[in-house]
Amino acid sequence: LMLLAALAAPPEFNYDEAEVPDYTLPDVLGDADSPEDWPGRRAEIVRLFEQHVYGVAPPAPEKVTFETRSKTVDAGDGREVEWRTVTITNQTPSGPFTHEVEVFLPAGASAKKPVGSFALIRYTPRSKDPIAPDEPERGYCPWGPITAAGYAVAVVYVDDVAPDDKTRFDSKLLKAYGMDGERPLDGCGALAAWGWAASRFVDYCEQAEDLDAGRVAVLGHSRAGKAAWWAGVRDDRFSIVISNNSGCGGAALSRRRFGETVARINSSFPHWFCPQFDAYNGNEDALPIDQHMLAAAVAPRAVYVASAAEDAWADPRGEFLSLVEANPAFELFGDPALRPEDRPEVGGTVVRGRRGSHLRPGGHGLERFDWDRYLEFAAAYWGEEIK
C-alpha cells in the first residue's frame, strides 16, 4: 500500500524515510527551567502558533447560553442512554450566534456523579452523515461502548461554525465577529474556528451538573484532529488532548516533509491556516515552531497520538516523534522520557506518564480500535476503572 501510494503520488512527495532531510527543531523550553516558568513559556508558544500557523480565533463569547432537548435511546445491550442535543447561543458583536452539539450520556450521569466526556470535533455536515440514535456501534462515534465505559461523548458539529470550504469558511462564526473577508497575516483559519466551537462544549460542562468540566478529552479525526490538537493547547480546560491521524498541520513534524507538506496543504486547503503559514511553503526550516511544541504545550495535562500504519500521507512516524520531542516539557513535571525506540509496533500501544500513543493496523480513519485505546487511556489518567 505504501508503495502504491508512492507510485500514485506526484514525485515531489516523499515516502522514503532515507530521504527525510536533516533538521533541527526549535527548542521547547526557551528560558523555562521549572514548572513555575512553564505557564509563561506556554503562552509564548501559543502566541507563535497563532501568528504563524492557525491564526487568532475569536475571543470566548461574553455570554453563552444553552438549550437542551433529550431523548432516551437504547444502547443495544439493555442500557438506556440519554441523547441530548445542546443548542449553544453565543453573544457576539453582531448578535446571537448558535451552533449545536449532540451528547450521548450514560444513564448514571447525575449531579452527584458527573461523568467525564469526549468532545469529538466533526467537520462533515450533520445533514450529510447524521449520528444515528439507532447505531450505538457507529464507526467514528461508537456511543454505545463509550457510554458503557461510563463516559459521555459530544459530537461538536462545526459545519455551522466554519464550513470546510475555502470560499465560505468565514461566513458564519468569523462573520459574526467581523473577521470575514480579507485576512491579516494572523487571521483566523477554519481549524482554529472549529476549536473555538469545542471550547463552547467545555463552557457547557461547566454549568451542566452531570458532566465533569475537569474531565473533558478533545479529539477529532484527520483535519478535525488538527483542530483538536490546537484547541487542546489553546484551552487548558481540556484534560486530555488526542490526535487521531492528524498528520501535517496536526501532530506530524513539518520539518520531516514526509507525506503531506506545508506547501501542499496550503495549496489544497488555504482556509485551514492563517495567511502567514504560506511563508513556510518549501521553507519549513524558517518556522519558529514545529508541531512537537503543541504536544509540549499540553503539559502538564495528558496528550495522546494515534497513528495508522498505512496512513503514510499523515506521516505516522513524524506524529509519534512530536510526542518524543515534547520530552523537556513533560520532564519538568516529573514524567519519564519517551524515546524514538519506544514507538509501538503495529497494533501496539505505549504510555509514559501523561503521554500515550498507538499504531493501529490499517489506513486513515477513526475506528473502534482507536476508541478502545482512548477509553483505556482516559480511565487510567482519570484514575478510574472501566466499567
Ligand code: GTR
Ligand atoms: C486530506 C488532507 C489531510 C487530511 C485529510 C482528511 O486531503 O490532505 O491533511 O486532513 O484530508 O481530513 O481526511
